[in-house]
Structures are given as C-alpha cells and as structure tokens.
Amino acid sequence: MDSIFMKIIRREIPATIEYEDDDVIAIKDINPIAPIHILIIPKKFIPTVNDAVEADALLLGKMVLVAKRIASEKGVAEDGYRLIMNVGKGGGQTVFHIHLHLVAGKNLPFETA
DSSP states (O other), X not given: OOOHHHHHHTTSSOOOEEXXXXXXXXXXXXXXXXXXXXXXXXXXXXXXXXXXXXXXXXXXXXXXXXXXXXXXXXTOTTTOOEEEOOOSGGGTOOSSXXXXXXXXXXXXXXXXX
C-alpha cells in the first residue's frame, strides 16, 4: 500500500522536513492547529496502530523520542507539548499511515479535534 507520507519519504511530494533518520521522518503539518505542529512518521508503512506488531515496538518508541528531541530543539519541552496519535476513522485518522502529532506553542484545550 502507498500513502501520501510514503510519497513524501520518497521525495515525490515536497514537505518541510524537521528531522530525518533511517527509521523516521518529521515534517511540518500543512494544516497546523498550533504554532508548532509537526508530524513524526515512520518510514515503515503501518496503516494504523491496530496494524502494529510486537516487532514495531522499538520504532513506535523511537517516534516518541524523536518528538521529545524536536520539542527540546523548538524550546517547548519545559513549557509542555502534546503528542497525539489518531487511530482509525472514528479516532480522527485521515491519513492511513501511522504518525504522531507534536503540537505546542499555545495553551491547548484537552480536545483538539
């Protein structure tokens, strides 16, 4: 299966890249809900969290650690930030390739959708 994120990873679609290594890429969200809104995306295609397997545990953990690193680099680690992962259509997922939202830079209400 293919996704818009796979096209970004292959550089078929442009994106503002904030971080990249062999396992993940982090890009600015094109429809941000806060001053800082970055998507941390695994390069491995996994449609939803429900499709993740035990072997993906390190990759999923790495996504959180990359978010922590970016929050620190952006200067929002001390004040706080939100990590969001939508799962499935009913959970607000619109791109079916797992991704972690890093959102910061303003007071965020509990509900963001």
